[in-house]
Amino acid sequence: MSKVKTGMGRRSFIRNVSLASGGLIIGFSWLGCKRAAEEGTEEMALEMPDEWFELTGYLKIGDNGIVTIYSPNPEIGQNVKTSMPMLVAEELDVDWNNVIVEQAPLNTDVFTRQLAGGSQSIRQGWEPLRMAGATARQMLLTAAANQWEVPISELSADKGIINHTGSDRSIGYGEIAKAAAKIEVPEEVVLKENSKFKIIGTSRKNVDAKEIVTGQPLYGLDVQLDGMLIAMIVQPPAFGMELKSMDADEVKGMPGIKDVFTIDTYPEDMEKEWSDTTSFPKLVVVVGDSTWQVMQAKKALKIEWDLNTELTKQIEILEKSAGLSGSGGLENTDVHYSLMAEVGPKKSEMVRRDGNPESAFKNAARVIERSYSCPFLAHNCMEPMNFFANVTNGKAELLGPIQTPEFAEKSVSKRLGMDLEDIDIQMTRMGGGFGRRLYGHFLVEAAVISQKMGAPIKLVYTREDDMTNGVYRPAYQVTYRAALDGNNNLTAFHVNAGGISESPLFANRFPAGAIDNYLAESWAIESNISIGAFRAPRSNFIAGAEQSFLDELAEEMGKDPIQFRLDMLKRAENDPVGEENDYDPARYAGVLKMVRDKAGWDNNSSTLNRGVAAYYCHNSYVAQVLDISLKNNDPVIDKVTCAVDCGIVVNPDAAINMVEGGTIDGIGHALYSEITFKDGATQQNNFDSYRLIRHEEAPKKIEAHFVDNGIDPTGLGEPPFPPVQGALANALYKATGERFYKQPFITQLRNAGGDLKT
Amino acid sequence: MAEFNVTINGEKRRLEVDPNTPLLWVLRDHLNLPGTKYGCGVAQCGACTVHLNGNAVRSCQLPISAVADNEITTIEGLSENGDHPVQKAWLEHDVPQCGYCQAGQIMSAAALLKNNPSPSDEDIENGMNGNICRCGTYTRIKAAIKSASDSKLV
Ligand code: FES
Ligand code: FES
Numbered sequence: 001m002s003k004v005k006t007g008m009g010r011r012s013f014i015r016n017v018s019l020a021s022g023g024l025i026i027g028f029s030w031l032g033c034k035r036a037a038e039e040g041t042e043e044m045a046l047e048m049p050d051e052w053f054e055l056t057g058y059l060k061i062g063d064n065g066i067v068t069i070y071s072p073n074p075e076i077g078q079n080v081k082t083s084m085p086m087l088v089a090e091e092l093d094v095d096w097n098n099v100i101v102e103q104a105p106l107n108t109d110v111f112t113r114q115l116a117g118g119s120q121s122i123r124q125g126w127e128p129l130r131m132a133g134a135t136a137r138q139m140l141l142t143a144a145a146n147q148w149e150v151p152i153s154e155l156s157a158d159k160g161i162i163n164h165t166g167s168d169r170s171i172g173y174g175e176i177a178k179a180a181a182k183i184e185v186p187e188e189v190v191l192k193e194n195s196k197f198k199i200i201g202t203s204r205k206n207v208d209a210k211e212i213v214t215g216q217p218l219y220g221l222d223v224q225l226d227g228m229l230i231a232m233i234v235q236p237p238a239f240g241m242e243l244k245s246m247d248a249d250e251v252k253g254m255p256g257i258k259d260v261f262t263i264d265t266y267p268e269d270m271e272k273e274w275s276d277t278t279s280f281p282k283l284v285v286v287v288g289d290s291t292w293q294v295m296q297a298k299k300a301l302k303i304e305w306d307l308n309t310e311l312t313k314q315i316e317i318l319e320k321s322a323g324l325s326g327s328g329g330l331e332n333t334d335v336h337y338s339l340m341a342e343v344g345p346k347k348s349e350m351v352r353r354d355g356n357p358e359s360a361f362k363n364a365a366r367v368i369e370r371s372y373s374c375p376f377l378a379h380n381c382m383e384p385m386n387f388f389a390n391v392t393n394g395k396a397e398l399l400g401p402i403q404t405p406e407f408a409e410k411s412v413s414k415r416l417g418m419d420l421e422d423i424d425i426q427m428t429r430m431g432g433g434f435g436r437r438l439y440g441h442f443l444v445e446a447a448v449i450s451q452k453m454g455a456p457i458k459l460v461y462t463r464e465d466d467m468t469n470g471v472y473r474p475a476y477q478v479t480y481r482a483a484l485d486g487n488n489n490l491t492a493f494h495v496n497a498g499g500i501s502e503s504p505l506f507a508n509r510f511p512a513g514a515i516d517n518y519l520a521e522s523w524a525i526e527s528n529i530s531i532g533a534f535r536a537p538r539s540n541f542i543a544g545a546e547q548s549f550l551d552e553l554a555e556e557m558g559k560d561p562i563q564f565r566l567d568m569l570k571r572a573e574n575d576p577v578g579e580e581n582d583y584d585p586a587r588y589a590g591v592l593k594m595v596r597d598k599a600g601w602d603n604n605s606s607t608l609n610r611g612v613a614a615y616y617c618h619n620s621y622v623a624q625v626l627d628i629s630l631k632n633n634d635p636v637i638d639k640v641t642c643a644v645d646c647g648i649v650v651n652p653d654a655a656i657n658m659v660e661g662g663t664i665d666g667i668g669h670a671l672y673s674e675i676t677f678k679d680g681a682t683q684q685n686n687f688d689s690y691r692l693i694r695h696e697e698a699p700k701k702i703e704a705h706f707v708d709n710g711i712d713p714t715g716l717g718e719p720p721f722p723p724v725q726g727a728l729a730n731a732l733y734k735a736t737g738e739r740f741y742k743q744p745f746i747t748q749l750r751n752a753g754g755d756l757k758t
Numbered sequence: 759m760a761e762f763n764v765t766i767n768g769e770k771r772r773l774e775v776d777p778n779t780p781l782l783w784v785l786r787d788h789l790n791l792p793g794t795k796y797g798c799g800v801a802q803c804g805a806c807t808v809h810l811n812g813n814a815v816r817s818c819q820l821p822i823s824a825v826a827d828n829e830i831t832t833i834e835g836l837s838e839n840g841d842h843p844v845q846k847a848w849l850e851h852d853v854p855q856c857g858y859c860q861a862g863q864i865m866s867a868a869a870l871l872k873n874n875p876s877p878s879d880e881d882i883e884n885g886m887n888g889n890i891c892r893c894g895t896y897t898r899i900k901a902a903i904k905s906a907s908d909s910k911l912v
Pocket of ligand 1: 795796797798801802803805806817818819
């Protein structure tokens, strides 16, 4: 039981009431209301109340006891629209079958951190959401106590009914809600002990599932509003190029085309947010009646492009200084790899140094050195970038898929010179996020276009626009060195990591803290290609590389790979080196022991081609054992066993779904996916040239096991993704006898096997 | 522009569009049936899958002029109350993550089961290989197809 300050002023509560009851012009009607669809009850439509009463801004209670809970954070497929309201419902003591979930609009007066990123929604929502539920419950109980003139301590609540122990009086939340709404918001509330949880820890179905499987409009791309026009962009064909001239006359006369013009999304003097990343601020825009018409007009446009010499000059200088000839500052993938191999490490900066690594390496009996690399990746959310905007009459209404509504609102405010109060942002369910929708340039573009047209528009990216737009997962490289003494003991460890155009290094993660002599260095090479956070940023490469290296190291040292890691973690736990280590060695070891047990590692490791890996990121620990076989040189992933420590598991079946998805996604990208460049142009622009993992390539079986430790929950959207790439590389080694250093692994497999299909 | 009469989900619809307009955009932009999704436009992702006389086709590749009097079924028309065995199996297994690909997956699965009511693992993998899920729900999709198959209702 813990007491928490509610921190909810009367003001924020009142303000939210006015907002929810008509302040928004679009209203909630387009998005619809979702009831919590429980098994067996899916046909029961909830009866809507005559009147709603807002409590705390997080929820409202109908006079018939139905409860609407606003889910504050963007839903990108991580299932927070179900799991976050579960936290509120738990403390409210309400029947989940009587709960309707609505996506909350951006509302900084009531909610904090309305953002989907870093696997933080549940971790950071854990207290505020339960607090909101407990606060509303307290207000309801207080109202009942006042009505019955009994002390509140004699009241209890269960499934939306308040009971008085002294008499057999009881009253439903719906009947007392009106009175409760007038109660002063308490300053402090008490939260439940974990052992009392009735909803948290039980599997609840996705609240949007029924709408999804019946094809109801839920996504930004589905938005259709009266008078709405379709807008599309044309961007430069290569990074480092810009618009020279355009002939739009013919196109303007095409059927359904309303206008063709250029925009500058981010003028130079505009103060930008971190989320305003784009390589192409200057765009050609085509606006028309329907998507197909605009697509045709786009193709018919005559546009001349030019080198942006300001951008290309720097790259040319960089390449020349390295003795490499590029294409006049337009970037190429082979040059990228040369720069990473030869130029990057020379620019290294020390980030962490323990003991005396230089002397340990000098005195080593043996030094093992390996380098790993990965390509750029596109996020490829299945729903391409899009946004609805209606900027008319001094107001901006924005509706669509965005992971960072609060930052996007600021950007729009600065770009259009509008007050924040005049901008409303509502979030649709998103067809994937993976970090791509953190960067809301498309929302700003939509706002600028709508303002220019003086009409509501929906901006739509084609898949090709989406895939060649940049904001990519960077290309990375890391070199590991390990020093062994004459007795095969590990005496020093050196990690040197960098990328285009950021480094993937986490200097304070394992094995830092487990080795006396340790050196971590970092570098980055500049580029015109925009980069962004991609599911488990930086970890999404370096975890696999590190876990591959540890595997090879264990083999060189003649140790079992799990025991080798456990021995190092024991050292980090008992006698850590340095103070900055950002992981808990005991929890780390916990998932390794669990996966060893669940996968039967000690019993059948010799007969199966299996690899193991473990990683800590985004506050959660994941270990995976992957079993692979080759069928005509095609990799067949027979099974992945996962052990996860994310503390309390709020919604178990949904958590398993996340682990399965992250595992498949991690394998797919390490094996198959790649963005390459020729003369600045992205060479993959759709799923015929860009490979995503498909059904037949997915693991035949995935098992997810969770550590049950009662620790406050952490996230799951990202943590299962990174380590499985290491487990995959290590299993591939067992299957082929070759180590895999360069992603995507399919290239090496194909070269090894000759006739692998892509 | 030309006039077309098509039958979608058992309903006759009349519209005037460019004959080359893919069925996908006719459904989404002109007939207010946005359940059929756009993912690639080049027959690679399966998000736009609908049934043409009961067979799965990619609506992004089917010009409206080629529809003629063939019966089109979209996700909105797969069942009256969202209770097609495949939809039920999807709910039972709580398959969707972001959910964007799922209409296409369900339409492919329903067509697969119609032609092959007891598919093997390999049949499922082959039949579903044209439907991409970036979220990685493949294992659940397979389990749900097996449930729907076992239910013998398809
Ligand atoms: S949109 Fe038709 S297959 Fe992708
Ligand atoms: S559920 Fe997100 S793409 Fe399949």
